[in-house]
Amino acid sequence: MTYKIGITCYPTVGGSGVVATELGKALAEKGHEVHFITSSLPFRLDEQKSNIFFHEVEVNQYSVFRYPPYDLALASKMADVIKREGLDLLHVHYAIPHAISAYLAKEMVEHDVKVVTTLHGTDITVLGYDPSLSDMIRFGIEKSDMVTAVSDSLITQTKDLLRIDKPIETVYNFVDHRIYYPRVCNDLREDLKIQENQKVISHVSNFRKVKRVQDVVKTFDIIRRQKDAVLLLIGEGPELPVICDLVNELGLKEHVRFLGNQKRVADLLSMSDLKLLLSEKESFGLVILEAMACGVPVIGTDIGGIPEVIEHGKSGYISRLGDLEEAAGYAVHLLDHPEIQESMAEAAVKRAVETFHRDRIVSDYETIYDKALKKR
Numbered sequence: 001m002t003y004k005i006g007i008t009c010y011p012t013v014g015g016s017g018v019v020a021t022e023l024g025k026a027l028a029e030k031g032h033e034v035h036f037i038t039s040s041l042p043f044r045l046d047e048q049k050s051n052i053f054f055h056e057v058e059v060n061q062y063s064v065f066r067y068p069p070y071d072l073a074l075a076s077k078m079a080d081v082i083k084r085e086g087l088d089l090l091h092v093h094y095a096i097p098h099a100i101s102a103y104l105a106k107e108m109v110e111h112d113v114k115v116v117t118t119l120h121g122t123d124i125t126v127l128g129y130d131p132s133l134s135d136m137i138r139f140g141i142e143k144s145d146m147v148t149a150v151s152d153s154l155i156t157q158t159k160d161l162l163r164i165d166k167p168i169e170t171v172y173n174f175v176d177h178r179i180y181y182p183r184v185c186n187d188l189r190e191d192l193k194i195q196e197n198q199k200v201i202s203h204v205s206n207f208r209k210v211k212r213v214q215d216v217v218k219t220f221d222i223i224r225r226q227k228d229a230v231l232l233l234i235g236e237g238p239e240l241p242v243i244c245d246l247v248n249e250l251g252l253k254e255h256v257r258f259l260g261n262q263k264r265v266a267d268l269l270s271m272s273d274l275k276l277l278l279s280e281k282e283s284f285g286l287v288i289l290e291a292m293a294c295g296v297p298v299i300g301t302d303i304g305g306i307p308e309v310i311e312h313g314k315s316g317y318i319s320r321l322g323d324l325e326e327a328a329g330y331a332v333h334l335l336d337h338p339e340i341q342e343s344m345a346e347a348a349v350k351r352a353v354e355t356f357h358r359d360r361i362v363s364d365y366e367t368i369y370d371k372a373l374k375k376r
């Protein structure tokens with residue numbers, strides 16, 4: 001059975017946009033008709049296919065509005081696409097505001113369209129604490145026909161925080177193994193002036209406060225006292241200037257490469273010996289999975305969904321949030337024992353392929369769609 005599916009997400013760089021876009025592409029490959037309804041072209045939507053459509057949400061800046069009404073413009077575009085294209089369902093990523101816009105759109109049309117909402121984290125772990133928004137988030141979740149979250153931990157947090165008993169199903173994030181797989185990238189090592197004996201440690205994020213990139217740099221500083229290593233910082237975001245200052249203060253300038261947003265992330269990951277993600281909030285950590293798929297063990301913090309992705313001591317290490325000595329200890333132990341690193345790299349790839357394979361997760365979403373549409 002194939003469906004006409006509308007997908008709404010934040011189209012900019014970020015895990016939820018990546019997952020939503022890759023899901024849309026995979027659904028189209030399986031014969032579904034996919035309509036992206038977003039404020040700009042999703043950055044990963046780089047291919048032309050006859051069953052993938054893009055409907056841009058234009059937000060007009062009328063002088064009567066103090067703030068541009070994105071959520072209303074989105075609802076109106078959704079209603080328009082539902083009617084014109086005869087959509088079976090809307091799959092929205094983020095409860096606020098997307099599930100609310102979807103609810104409004106559904107009320108505006110006579111057509112029986114179903115709404116599937118996927119929770120990615122920030123809508124619950126940050127916005128859920130704001131009393132002025134929590135009732136609205138709860139409403140968006142309760143009015144959706146099916147709700148998914150990207151980890152069991154996010155479901156627990158959602159239920160505890162919002163006191164709802166609506167069933168929520170875990171559907172983990174996934175990677176495309178045609179893009180993320182282990183490879184040798186000697187040219188890149190040369191370009192980045194990394195010596196043969198130097199170990200490579202990487203970190204990928206949007207440099208928001210919750211990512212605690214300072215902890216990454218400080219942990220690297222401890223590792224550097226024992227091992228000759230280079231730190232690759234991939235991504236951009238608000239904390240970047242603070243991180244630059246810290247790197248200078250610690251005298252690490254020569255050993256840290258600031259790479260900004262990169263297209264060759266899979267290559268950069270593949271050439272890494274280890275990756276660090278020491279966030280204080282992380283509902284899943286898609287970048288962990290991308291590294292694992294490239295055969296790179298990750299040291300992650302014991303928060304959110306991270307322990308559901310990394311099996312401690314097998315495919316990486318789980319370190320206590322803020323315990324930098326512990327994280328550095330795991331790193332040095334790994335870098336000192338090539339045999340452990342090799343077996344962890346193997347286990348990481350195996351876990352990424354077996355548990356988080358694109359085909360498996362996409363078919364989980366199709367099952368969710370079937371269930372939503374049976375509610376007709």
Ligand code: GMT
Nearest residue numbers: 014015016120121281282283284285286
């Ligand atoms: O982590 C971010 O700042 C970006 C955010 C997003 O909206 O893309 O990521 C969230 O969704 C990703 C995809 O499901 C998850 O892998 C990230 O863990 C989650 N981020 C947080 O929970 C902080």
